[in-house]
Amino acid sequence: MRVTQGCFSFLPDLSDEQIKLQVGYAMSKGWAVSVEWTDDPHPRNSYWELWGLPLFDVKDPAAVMYELAECRKVNPEGYIKINAFDASIGTESCVMSFIVQRPINEPGFYLERNEVQGRNIQYTISSYAVQARPSGDRY
Template sequence: MSEMQDYKSSLSDVNSRKFETFSYLPEMDADRIRKQVEYIVSKGWNPAVEHTEPENATSNFWYMWKLPMFGETDVDVILAEAEACHKAHPNNHVKLIGFDNFAQSKGAEMVVYRGKPV
């Protein structure tokens, strides 16, 4: 069995925290984020945007940015909402979610903008 890498992450170091699977990969560029949004749309999931302060990112409760975008299929509109949230809250983490209304759960969730600790 190969050696497993330990990802240094702690509550005291907000920059080290991991949030979901994508956090362990290199940061996604705009093209990769677009592909994830296209996937969410292709699955028929409802996109939503949430945000929170870096120090509260481990909480289950993030602030909702507007309402979920029920039935939205325009990738540019979805990306524009994530960017608008980031511009309104530049120090907050912003995540994009794809709600699967059939399974009644999140089908996708990823941080698309990392805020800076104050």
């Protein structure tokens, strides 16, 4: 199952050259770029681990590509994404986010159904990877 979060998630994986072009676009808009990674891409896990510090005032996409390469070395089988943050007044939010690396095997999620008080049904989405291994050892 392919995790689909962020921009370009329904397209084939971007090449490094395409990633560099997207980072260049973000920088041309004055957005701060950051690299994040996780081994639990659950849809509600919106807080991934920040790799280094956000790259404010960086004008060269090569700096982001260097940080991405370093993150890939440390997390060869994890999920890695790039975020662009617009700090301008009125926006102050993440305006672009896309996955740039994913594990070869993505085990996916399952829907757990439970009956709770009053014959109500409660649904929970759980990750097969989280069930199988502890944090830091999932891929």
